[in-house]
Amino acid sequence: MARVVVVHGIAKQYLGPRSMQATLAPALVDGVLLSGSAPLSTEDVGVAFYGDWFRTPGHKGTPMPATADVDDPVERELLFRWWEAAAKDEPHRVPAPTLTGTKAPTPITVQRALDALSRSRFFAGVGDRFLVGVLKQVRRYLAEPETRAFVLKRLEAAITEDTRVLVGHSLGSVIAxxxxxxxPDWPIRAFVTLGSPLGIRNIVFDRLTPAPVGGRGTRPGRECRWTNISDRHDVVALVKELDPLFGDVVDLPVDNGWQAHELARHLTATETGSAIAAGLAG
Structure with missing residues (x-):
């Protein structure tokens, strides 16, 4: 049974649990090994896979998401928050947003945001339709009860009495x-969040279950050590420090190179390996 369970992030609908485990388990094992901790087997690593929920059934003539489909307030606000972060991180490459006032973004300004993001290193090579699909996956988990229930059920099925470490990446950190x-009865000793958007107010933080109280989020697990790891260039992890919002969180920076948000690079980092090893050692 898996001693470490990884919850993946968005845009994995064309993969599966075995294919993801085959890629992520060696990376996680490498991170633990490079941290100088006791060796871990790939068989000790499991993946809570839910990507298939977002795979659209094949229908002749079914259109892909387009710019005009970004019509939900959550999707648009998240898009513009990414634009602001990318412009701040790379002002020489990404033009700053110019949207002012309270008027809702139009398809034209949505397209401007997508065009601006395409100039950033973070979103290099990512097409508009793919990015629109990503926005919709985030919104669907946060807004659709049936989506939330399905995804959480998949994670619950992956946890066993042997599981000691729960790792969540990107949207997977919200799910985890x-x-x-x-x-609270789960035998989890270490909770590790990678590239997490948990701290984004209005969009994610204020939509969590359980809901924050007085601007503070619930701290999960009495005996659980929470380590939050992010790259400073990660646009998805807009809020890099979660301790002020949840309390008793160890926030650590990591250098993932030009792929700041990529899960495998997070997993091979010694910072991640040390946090996982500490949970396994108790």
């Missing part, structure tokens, strides 16, 4: 957080 809050 909510599941851990709902199951």
């Amino acid at each position: 957080y909510e599941a851990l809050c709902a199951h």
Whole structure:
């Protein structure tokens, strides 16, 4: 049974649990090894896979998401928050947003945001339709009860009495957080979040279950050590420090090179390996 369970992030709908485990388990094992900790087997690593929920059934003539489809307030606000972060991180490459006032973004300004993001190193090579699809996956998890229920059920099925470490990447960190809050009885000793958007107010933080109280989020697990790791160039992890919002969180920076958000690079980092090893050692 898996001693470490990884919850993946967005845009994995064309993969599967075995294919993801085959890629992520060696990277995680490498991170533990490079941290100087006791060796870990790939068989000790499991993946809570839910990507298939977002795979659109094949229908003749079904259109891909387009710019005009970004019509939900959550999707648009998240898009513009990414634009602001990318412009701040790379002012020489990405033009700053010029949207002012309270008027909602139009398809034209949405396209401007997508065009601006395409100039950043972070979103290099990412097409508009793919990015629109990503926005919709985030919104669907946060807004659709049936989506949330399906995804959380997949994670619950992956946890066993042997699981000691829960790792969540990107949207997976939100999923892992909510599941851990709902199951204080789980034998989790270490919670590791990678490239997490948990701290984004209005879009993610204020939509969590359980809901924050007085501007503070629930701290999951009494005996659980929470380590939050992010690259300073990661646009998805807009809020790099979660300790002020949740309390008792160890926030650590990591250098993932030009792929700041990529999961495998997070997993091979010694910072991640040390946090996982500490959970396994108790």
